[in-house]
Amino acid sequence: MNNKAVILGSNYYIGLSTIRCLGKHGIHTVAVDYSDKNTYAADSKYCSERLLSPHYKEDPAGFIRFLTDYASRQSAPPVLIPCHDNYVEIIDEYLDELREYYLIPQTEKGIYTTLMNKESLERAAMEKGVAVPETARVDEEGFLDKVETVIKYPCLVKPSDSPAFVAKFRKKLFKVANREELLAAIDKAHQAGLEVIVQRIIPGFDDHMYTFDAYLNQDAKVAHWVTCQKYRQYPINFGASVYTGQKYVPELYDIGAKFLESMGYKGFAEIEFKKDAETGKFYLIEVNVRITNLNVLLAKAGVNVPYITYRELTGSPLPPSAVTKDTNLVFWYAYEDMLAIRGYLKTKQLTFGQVAASFFKPKAHAIWSWEDPKPFFSFLSMISGKFTRRFARR
Template identity: 25%
Template structure:
């Protein structure tokens, strides 16, 4: 039976490992870290440390091929973040000799990771996106000064590319989203804008609980064969943060628009398309597309549409449904429960939104609203990753306690 190679196995990859492993698929986890959470899943049958393609994609591909050569049947590749997905698409021709992959060609990925190009395509297709201003030099700001309506968002033009220097990666991660409240704010980031490509974009009002996800699997003809739709219930940080709790939540217009988008781009494989509901005008805006699995894909099996398993079967040439949607009759919650409970106790006190619970008691009570809970960390059937994560957070807290105490005292 073909192995599934899941690489970068944080909670995203762990969700894929479980979605496949629970259905008898042999899973190999790969990561540049020696101790990622996915390594400890009972469904992980083998684990390899490989080079991070963000630093050296050619070396990563070489190592991947060396592992693949040893196997009798071609493994199916499951990249779970941008740089790994970019590497698979960029070196697809070499990899296909030893692996099965649903990833699109690099020419397709390029249209997605270059935000300026992506938004231009979407605007031409009359898909609603935030008002976007492209600048090539800092001096260009003066030319568009009168057009700008605040608040605005400043963010890098391109996602993390492969073969990026580690210092560039740090700068990217620290400046993924910068809020600009007036023209003078741009001057705080003058050096950053001069040295890196950024776009300026309309800020869509609302916290992270206004973010919606459409998860799809598209076949080789860019036809969507499976669809999930959900809402981010709580992110951290609360405004723009990663999903800490998400729920199944179907929005017809978003799913239909996502199918159109996939066809326009010629996309194949698993993807996440993100939208944000604007509390000011009551419209959904397309924010971005992630050409890979996403952080809470682990919700999809319990929602009745196991995207990783469907992708695996299609890659192997097995029959899959012509089209399947999630089970809309069930309400499913996905939660990183350790972090979610902690945030509810510590970080939501001043957040005036119902979703951002204020205590562990409220958190436990909220679980009664769902038919099924997917615990991303402390899964009752696969506890080891959650136990490891809990211990690692305690170690991190102990190591950083002096710094945290100093910051707290400094504020006083």
């Protein structure tokens, strides 16, 4: 296999699972990051090469030049796989230039951004007949009346640009309980130069969150897919998956495949849905257009997304596949799940008994691997260092 796989982002377990998913098949993996600090994914035995690049935000032109210079020196075009939203944004911006040097599933510039941006996603979903939570835009006429009569409190103030919002506030959204909190949250976002929308909270505990994970081939048709159900997330209620199970929900295929195919999407995408606890209706919440937290679970269930991507782009696609039964497998990010459990117990959303019972399932670990233990110990060292510095400041 002459085509290398260039993986953007090695300071998180998404990059780690991507490296492992490819390296196990003998593919030459290249871990790229702007810093060598905390890049524990690159410590994997399946990482063939590690590179230090310019920062994608501070020097985007230098970052793109670094990538194209590297690819131009290879005997065959590398496959480019981003493992963070910020990398997807810059790939979308420079897609035409990068496609001259790299194999990238998406061929149309702008589709990534449309699905990542909350406002354009909401419009696209409504045009395609997919249910989304009732939404109000800050600049629309009668905004406050709509919030108070249609959306109602409590409600969510969500960013149009999620990566920038998370980078600034270290959270995905603001939850507000009244008009005063709403106006304060909007002002806080605007002071940071960020646009926001307001959405209704769909009723239901965190286990009403589901995902449709799919790979669409170069004909923009779903070729591989699996569905999952969240059990716990961190931060609790409005965070990322920390304990999630594979769960066969065919209705999500019916909604999700139709939507992504109608968008002309190519490559991997994960749609997050919430099932209304009162009506049973599924609402589209967001779309992730890069390898996600659940990658290790999907691979263990039989849908190895990075390898599927690599095989198709290098001219030897794998046969279509789908997980159409319950495997009982769960994804587990132990570190943040412990923090989440503390929050669920404190707010009485879960009991000790419910938490304990949940652990008796076969797991796809976010970081730990008997075959490849070094990244776990690198991660442990990183976390220990953070706690040591925190206590030293007290």
